[in-house]
Amino acid sequence: MRLSKISLAVLLLAPVAMPLMAKEPKYEQAHQLTPEQAALVQRAIAREKILIQNIQKRTPLVETYIQDTRPDQKLYQIPVADTYMLSRVDFGKGFFDKSYNSRSNPADKKGFFKNSLASIAGLSKALGLDSKFTYNPLGFTQMMFLDPYGFDQNRYVFNYVRREFLGSVRTWVFDVHPKEAKTGLFYGRVWIEDQDANIVRFNGTFTPPSNEDSSKYYFHFDSWRMNVQPDLWLPVAVYVEESQRSESSKSVGLKAQTHFWGYSLRLPTRESENVNISVQDAEDKSQDSQDMSPLQASRQWVTQAEDNVIDRLVQAGLVAPLTQDGFEQKILDQIVTNLIVPNNLAFSAPVHCRVLLTDTVEATTVGNTILLSKGLIDTMPPHEATIASVISVQLAHIALGHHIDTRYAFNDRLLFPDEATFQKINMYHTDHDNEEAVKTAMTYLEASMYKDELPKAGLYWSQLADRGKVLKALNSPRLGDSLLRPDGTPWMTQLAHSAPKINWDDLTQVPAQPLGSWLKTDPWDDRVHQLNAKVYAPMNARDKMPMEVTPIYFRLQRYSATDTAQPGADPNGGTPAPAQNAPAPAAPAQGQPAAPADGAQQQAAPPAPAPQVQ
Template sequence: MRTSNWMILAVLVLTFAAAAQQAAPAPEAQQPASTSQPAAAQPATAQPSATPAAPVAQSTPVTMDQVVDRFLEREKGLVKMLSARTPVVETYLQNLTQDTQLGPVPKDDRYFLGRMDLSESIDRSDYLKDKEDGMEKRLLGGFTKMFKFQYTPLGFSWMIYADRNDFDRQHYDFRYVRREFTGDVRTLVFDVTPKKDAGKGRFLGRIWIEDQDFNIVRLNGTYTHPSRNTYYFHMDSWRLNLIPGYWVPTYIYSEEGDFTAGAKNKIAFKAQTRMWGYNLRTGTANDELTNIRVDSVKDDTPATQDASPLAAQREWQQQAEDNVLERLERSGLLAPEGELDKVLQTVVNNLQITNNIELPRPVRTRVLITSPLETFSVGNTIVISRGMIDVLPDEASLAAVLSHELAHIVLGHNLGSQYAFNDRMLFSDESTYQNFGFKHIPEEETAADKKAVEMLKNSPYAQKLDAAGLFIKVLQTRAPQLAALLQAHLGNNIAENGTVTRMTQLATSAPALDWNKLDQIAALPLGGRVKLNPWDDKVEMVKAQPVAITSARDKMPFEVTPFFPRLTRYGANANGVGPVSATTASSGNTSAPTN
């Protein structure tokens, strides 16, 4: 009887729990099961080349039919090239509700992070594991969510292609629309419609084809004929020319909802999906030995004796720090060292110099590529997430965030020395969050806040802390709705149970938050500060052209917005976009924030 009851419950859950996104848009295609990699080191396998060879040059098409044949051929070539890649894929989604003053605003949010396998189909394995254990808990969890949409992260990943397996003339009609410049690239625009008997889950929308090699650079539309209890999202998918001859899927924006008078939304949300790490797992130890020849080894250290106990402790901490940074970079979560680190380093140096802070080892800064607002320190390295940098309105706010982690270092709150043991680095990339953690106890967090405020008051940012305080205030107004964005996965949360807990003293002296004061920019939307190269994971800080804010609805703090990258060809630089530099301690000037 007990078995019978479980079967009935399972049937109820599967029958009534609606799926918001079918996993695969291909007709009748079964979603591949996601397989977890073992926690041990993976055996050596054939690695794809770091940069695939460009396609062989062909004659230029002279008719639109030839153009169609060419981009269909190029799409198959892209699928083949990417079949050896396992990029990281991240989706951040905000469910929306209507606010009379601000328009559609976040009601709650969801976050997905995983690794795509593009070999024979599109599969993914998740970095974020389900915290609920046991079949009964999972079934009851689904049962309590009956009649509610459940987001399937793999569904967002499928949007990198119009149709992975059957994008051809047998299944689709193609109608030329016009020529159009998309950034610096001239494109040919086609409307795509599935044939009458093409089946379910076919792409319906518009594509943009660059006019040199005839690759698809943008897809905009949805998928047709969803089955019962499934829902196909609209999507706007962008590709970048990161390597010769190929345009690689990079960004996907999804949006649903109608907020006109009288409309009844079954679902209303905005979501950003990003891909990166295409070139991960291409280098091996054998490659390095092939390219590097060591003729002799000589230790030039001036010391003539063994390390003292304190020196040995510091060497041990350095080894742990280096192990962690290397492992995070190999897992696709940490950006390689680059120009943005120098910007962050300048801010940290400003704090150190003006507070006469001298440390035995230099403080380093690195960028976590993910969207959740997060910072942590390991050894003498401060790590700050891309999402955190994106939403900070100015340099003083950035200094406030970095000062908290610098305070941990100054106070000797060292974490992570256990990672000096190299066996602790032997785990699958997807289990990184389960194997690393750098959370301080509450007493250390409180002490770091106190020390950070003290350092800020002695810094070039002392007269500009109103902006940092406003950032804390607006974060508090949105914290209850942004639990996923504020969920730290390696360090401490900046908010607990919808209440901001970090650096709150700055908010007490800040001016009142006023949505109608258009020159008061307390926080920025996501995606406005950091530019990521999805092929090599390098990041840079960019300054977009300023756009005038005309109403409170234009502010959009912490919100998801569409992607509109300026398309350029490989080797060319985008016009009007340049790196942003932090000011030195001697000047203290900062540029005005832009939305």
């Protein structure tokens, strides 16, 4: 059953008479805080008020992905349905938000960030943060703020637990519960960093009506914050989990991740259907020759449309800005080169890759730019041939002239609110174009250095088709193309058929990874960085978790302006080091032809270290 139906069933529950029972204390007995502990709590309460003031100046993007789960004997639990939501929240207007509308929905005629309370209320219901007893449209935002209306010692009791490091940040841990039995108040645990007394993590739930089980009304969550700028900690991610929820004698669980980014985005200067666009770091791509032929002019027209669209997507917080020597150049662009060179492809301009910041699994092209979603990259295994199989299809689209609609060369066509981006920009290819591109992509792969590893790449396409039967929201593209046909079969069917059968008991076989396995998004400036995390081999079938939502854990560190490799806080902590989960992009094999000198692409990049399994 879909999550919304489950939530609706919960909302319709009515109070029932409970037999009189001897009351037992719900919370542990409060212990007197030492003067040092009490002073830290007081400072944390004051800092929480400052955080609310700071975040009301921001308009971040909020992405929530939910998976319903059921128990499984071999895999512990498996996803059975999913829900995806993407919004940009204007906290300065009473915690309103505006959803990024799907391209399949009718165009939104309303003004920028207007009448959006219903959207955030709907998200609250989907997450179970709403009930008949307390209609709380701010239920969702309460996972970012402990209590925006009064988190203080007049309403809450604090019990000291211990000191604990979260990464390199030392914290004091307190258990918190409300003084009075009121519905919708936080109770759980908070982590307060010892330098400026900011609350950097809290997990728990909200108090239910009377003494009933809280899981009937509110889900448990784990909320994290990062030091994204000097003296500024902001919410970055929330993990929600309920292992079991009773529903007509069937056991249904839930896992969800919410991510926040785009804190440096700004609202337009006036509420209008038009949004001013500023193009920064414009690059002069003119050639030395004085005149342009009709073919050159046509290609330049496509490039102009490409530049306009990419700039608009970056401004809307949907595409990551480029980072010098970042993941795009070191890994993705190198794979492009490894496909171009042996196939003697001569492009009029270099082909580069960019990252679409959504969790949805999709890819597309914009002129000579290949867009791969973060969710797609995250779920692919650390096999270079797998990534090449996806890039080869997009490279074929470019070579076959399946470019973006050139109407976007007129900049005025991109003057619209951010939340209308998916409706206003059409970047998906027709089924005919996709069929043609897949055939061409296979010839590219067969001529490349990846030809002997194609069965391994086919495992991902097989796993994608298998999980795509239930993870429909994850595989529904918002901007580009799905990797699955409308009937649910993979576009690269030939690769999938060449792969061995998926065997859960074969621990050397990892067809796909959980979400969040490759990249992290800087919540302040939207740049993506490769995870600096060790790779562990699965010990059992339950460790594989292909395309699944998993818990979130950050190794926090304080903001350092000198850390140019990672602006803002590093969720993996410590000194940045070469990533260990990246495939090693190889140079063209000896004897393969070099790219043609006239108009060919030369974009070699230093190889990344090979994966290390422990």
